[in-house]
Amino acid sequence: MLQEKRDALQEYSNDLIFKLKDLHVNFDKYKYYPRDEKFNSAIFDSDKKLIFSTLKSKAVNFEKVAYISNEMIHFIKEPESYYLGSKYVIIEVPDDNVWFIKVKKDIITYSLIAFSFMFMIGYFISKLFLKPMRDALHLLDRFIKDTTHELNTPISAIITNIEMIDKDTLDEKLARKINRIDIGAKTISNIYEDLTFLTLDxxxxxxxxxxxxxxxxxxxxxxxxxxxxxxxxxxxxxxxxxxxxxxxxxxxxxxxxxxxxxxxxxxxxxxxxxxxxxxxxxxxxxxxxxxxxxxxxxxxxxxxxxxxxxxxxxxxxxxxxxxxxxxxxxxxxxxxxxxxxxxxxxx
Structure with a gap:
């Protein structure tokens, strides 16, 4: 931003130095410090003491050629001669943030474009790589649903028929066998109900x-x-x-x-x-x-x-x-x- 502003500030400083030169030569005639509505200015002597200023910022940093202070851009130039005793000429213009806003917009725009592009590529690649897993899960889900559906009828038939058996009329050996069938059927029934609950989410x-x-x-x-x-x-x-x-x-x-x-x-x-x-x-x-x-x-x-x-x-x-x-x-x-x-x- 400062580099972009430098050309304009250089032009302003040249204009001010020309007017200072004219005032220096014709001091008895004008006796009036030159002003411009496009910028503020100040002149300092070789000891960096203020001669005259229309600056809004009081402090001046002589270590830099161009810098920003208090939302104002400053440019320092040394004239070829000590017009009116000035060793340093300072130009001051408002920092309107135009260039910063432009750069910020560019960053946001290109970031969104890049993110959108990467998102599309990532989405495509993820679908490509996850397809075998998705297909396997789909097959597994269908298998569980089909299996649980097919298990329902035989399990219900086994449990219902066992409950209808009068175990007191059976001998001990047969009763133990029926009891084991009953236990196995109830175990399968409990697993079936769990799977049904999960497959229905x-x-x-x-x-x-x-x-x-x-x-x-x-x-x-x-x-x-x-x-x-x-x-x-x-x-x-x-x-x-x-x-x-x-x-x-x-x-x-x-x-x-x-x-x-x-x-x-x-x-x-x-x-x-x-x-x-x-x-x-x-x-x-x-x-x-x-x-x-x-x-x-x-x-x-x-x-x-x-x-x-x-x-x-x-x-x-x-x-x-x-x-x-x-x-x-x-x-x-x-x-x-x-x-x-x-x-x-x-x-």
Whole structure:
């Protein structure tokens, strides 16, 4: 900017020096310091003492030829002769920021053009490189949806028919076989429901109603008793009667199912599961392996698994978290290694 202004300032200074020369020669005739509406000026002697000034800025920096001070541009020139005793001539013009604004606009314009170009190139390249992954995920998603759809009918048929069998009329050996089939079918059913929930992206329309949570907990415990029996796990129920919660029956059942399922899965042989319910919360506590603090921080992340010795896909607690968020339920987890885990759901 200063370089662009230098030519104009040079012209102004030459004009002023010419007028100073004329005044110096004809001092008795004029006796009036030359002024110009296009610029302000000042003259200083060889000791840098002020002779006369129309400058707005009081301080002058003699170390520079051109500089900006107090929003004014200054230009210093030394005349070829000491006209009126002047060794230095200073020209002052306003800094109108025209050139700075122009440069700023150019920077913004070219930056936007460059960013747009790079964004388009980046978008094209990312689509190109991510296409195989996107196709694979699409195929996997279709496979899960098709699989879960095909599993529904046989699972429902197995569970329904097992429930219709009167186990008391069977001999002990056959009853144990039927019981194992029942456990396997319920395990697959629970996985099926989890996958269905995820493939629908939690977009199932909630049919909220006042539900008796006491009865639901009893029903879910009864459902999982056959699974718990395999590991000789005992249920301890401390449930207050007629505790109601406004929510969707399927979703709250799914939340409870996943908590009980995990309590059975990670429990020790001949352990226990304590389920408590009162007016503002319910808790499910097991006597299993427990978890460290690092695992607790990632507990509700999808596909997180902390023990590969047991089955599962690491999606159960993620579903619990999604349902809890929908109904503003607070989940508190406490766990100790080799002592067990307690999960409390509050509202």
């Amino acid at each position: 939690n977009k199932i329309i909630s049919q909220n109603e006042e539900l008796n949570l006491t009865n639901i907990l009893k029903q879910r415990v009864e459902y999982f008793k056959s699974l718990a029996t395999i590991k000789k796990i005992n249920f301890i129920l401390n449930l207050e009667n007629n505790i109601y919660l406004n929510c969707d029956a399927k979703k709250i059942s799914k939340l409870i199912d996943n908590l009980i399922s995990n309590a059975i899965k990670y429990n020790k042989i001949a352990g226990s599961i304590t389920i408590c319910l009162n007016e503002n919360n319910f808790s499910i506590e097991d006597t299993g392996k427990g978890m460290n603090k690092e695992n607790l921080s990632n507990l509700f992340e999808r596909y997180s698994r902390f023990d590969n010795s047991v089955g599962g896909f690491g999606i159960g607690l993620n579903i619990v978290s999604l349902i809890a968020k929908e109904y503003n339920l607070e989940i508190d987890v406490k766990s100790e290694i080799d002592k067990g885990t307690k999960i409390e759901v509050k509202w």
